């Protein structure tokens with residue numbers, strides 16, 4: 001078996017396509033070498049050797065040692081050095097490199113091969129004794145730490161003691177002789193702590209480092225990381241051994257990192273930093289301030305320190321040429337590491353560069369424009385979830401953050417304002433021209449006006465599908481929910497966290513993209529929906545199969561969604577239309593009425609409001625499909641609780657408040673989410689369905705006349721578990737359609753369908769499809785009922801499940817393919833069997849989640865529906881899943 005792949009001097013045994021075998025770093029080193037780029041010669045030990053190692057009691061396969069020695073000799077020939085040679089020693093770096101970059105594994109050992117015999121040779125070769133002994137002591141420290149397991153703090157203590165004892169305060173004051181003395185103390189420390197000497201034999205050093213890389217693949221941290229990111233344990237890691245080049249050999253040496261385009265703006269300009277006379281670690285360690293690469297960048301930052309372009313023009317020119325070559329070759333923005341040793345440029349790494357959403361968008365569209373990639377590739381290059389960053393204000397990454405707490409990133413974007421603890425206060429402040437953040441333990445329908453008035457919403461309880469989260473996403477407002485460490489005290493008007501107390505009026509900032517709550521007003525970056533965005537969306541729409549609709553109730557939401565490219569309404573939650581103003585009183589009247597007559601009185605008040613709303617929605621949607629869901633209010637969201645609320649409704653109903661209080665108590669439920677809601681309410685009070693159906697049909701007729709094109713409403717029945725429920729409600733709807741058609745002498749086209757949001761409905765889909773022309777998967781409730789996890793209480797324990805690695809994602813955010821997904825699949829298959837042309841969609845929060853959208857494509861749903869601000873995300877995700 002071939003365990004070792006060599007590279008160097010314009011050749012390589014591997015290629016970039018061999019990531020699985022050589023790891024990402026190794027494959028790209030081979031590729032760069034084949035391209036004729038200056039790569040220090042070296043070799044890669046395969047991931048297969050790693051797999052062999054840990055399936056055979058940490059032993060090496062036969063033949064590996066011979067192959068390593070041969071490869072090492074070849075490196076020696078190219079560099080005119082020999083491993084362990086006293087006159088001309090070869091020194092190497094040893095690095096791990098899995099298929100994907102993975103924290104938790106051994107990173108790097110530099111200067112391997114140094115020992116008491118070879119260090120004088122390094123001093124001679126470099127002409128710098130101090131440098132040689134400093135390198136040796138760094139090697140001992142690094143090697144003892146990562147290979148032998150002796151914490152680096154122990155070494156730092158020794159060094160501090162030495163400096164104190166010799167009147168030094170800075171490392172730079174130490175002479176070669178000082179470092180030699182430190183080295184003796186380091187060796188003594190190793191002997192005392194580990195009861196074995198620091199290895200002097202370079203081969204022993206090398207095998208120790210190889211073993212440490214392999215061993216680190218199964219470190220606790222690496223295992224946890226793999227479990228959380230679905231990385232199989234049998235991938236293994238490769239080991240890269242490479243001739244050392246020194247960026248710290250004086251003023252003509254340097255080391256740096258660069259991106260071939262600006263990773264934060266996407267601008268087509270080399271972007272990076274370097275340090276003169278330094279090793280790689282020094283650049284990232286942040287001890288010295290790195291310098292700009294180009295003159296243009298230096299001029300822009302106004303830095304005093306000269307650019308690489310200015311001080312090493314030849315190496316710089318070569319470097320620029322290499323960056324262009326790499327980008328053209330990989331057809332992707334690259335993140336590279338380089339070292340200049342006494343004026344000679346060496347490339348140490350190249351990989352696809354990480355970037356912000358803004359940069360990803362610009363780079364993808366620019367590269368398609370440059371002809372480097374196709375428009376379809378451009379579509380695949382932008383992470384849909386990251387589009388969120390582009391659609392909302394974000395906290396300036398350079399801003400200081402004083403974090404006072406954190407919760408769930410429930411609705412993206414950032415906002416600042418004065419703390420208020422009630423919706424009325426929020427509204428008052430807003431009308432007085434002040435910006436506020438509404439902080440509540442949780443929100444309820446009564447808070448809608450406050451949520452509208454606030455810049456952002458913060459709750460200490462509730463999950464990703466809590467009322468606050470769902471409504472805020474619908475409004476496109478930032479929301480942090482379930483920030484459990486915040487103690488909100490309505491009575492005192494305070495919010496306490498970690499020993500600090502904040503009062504009403506204190507300015508805070510919430511970041512709904514990360515879940516952070518910050519003190520004070522923090523600088524923001526405003527979204528720019530540039531031409532790039534439109535171009536990418538157009539390309540995405542060309543390849544997309546699924547339609548994208550929106551969940552919207554208000555004209556404002558519907559218009560916003562149209563602006564984002566929604567192709568209809570997939571869910572109009574009619575109960576949300578009653579959250580506002582006077583309407584909630586009539587709604588409560590209806591719910592609290594003790595007789596059908598009482599209910600009909602209240603319904604009669606609601607009818608014109610409903611009709612007017614629907615007319616507007618139909619008009620805005622201009623003939624696009626509109627799915628209207630009949631009332632689905634978990635009763636607890638509407639039953640009044642406070643004296644004030646009870647008095648208000650009692651007055652409207654002209655009944656005794658005490659009587660009303662009793663009725664409210666009667667309606668109290670232990671499990672409202674599993675209680676008298678959805679179609680159960682329509683079964684017990686069919687007059688509600690009648691009123692709503694009438695409002696829909698009358699509105700369809702009116703809007704059809706006004707716009708000149710007929711409207712085909714889709715009427716949806718929620719929380720159906722059996723066909724008989726749907727049949728009963730459908731009977732009322734059909735009868736009302738006939739009645740309105742007669743009254744208006746207009747033919748009415750409509751469809752009746754159902755939500756699939758209970759496991760029983762999914763299982764009985766074949767039967768239910770006999771009466772349903774469409775299904776819409778209500779995956780919020782379907783997740784709640786499949787898991788038996790309350791969507792409003794999940795936050796208090798699902799976080800721990802995620803931390804402990806039991807689940808990777810919150811199932812209320814990303815659809816659980818295995819469980820909930822199987823039910824969706826079953827329902828789709830069974831529904832289609834009965835009715836081959838049945839229309840299938842999804843309207844739970846998952847309809848805006850890219851991973852869940854990919855699942856919807858696999859199941860072959862016709863459309864996804866999501867809150868307005870997620871429509872662009874869904875368009876892109878649907879396109880990617882179709883490609």
Ligand code: PEP
Nearest residue numbers: 757778779780781843844
């Ligand atoms: C659902 O359950 O997924 C759904 C869309 O309905 P709601 O969130 O209104 O219960």
Ligand code: MG
Nearest residue numbers: 757778780781
């Ligand atoms: Mg539901």
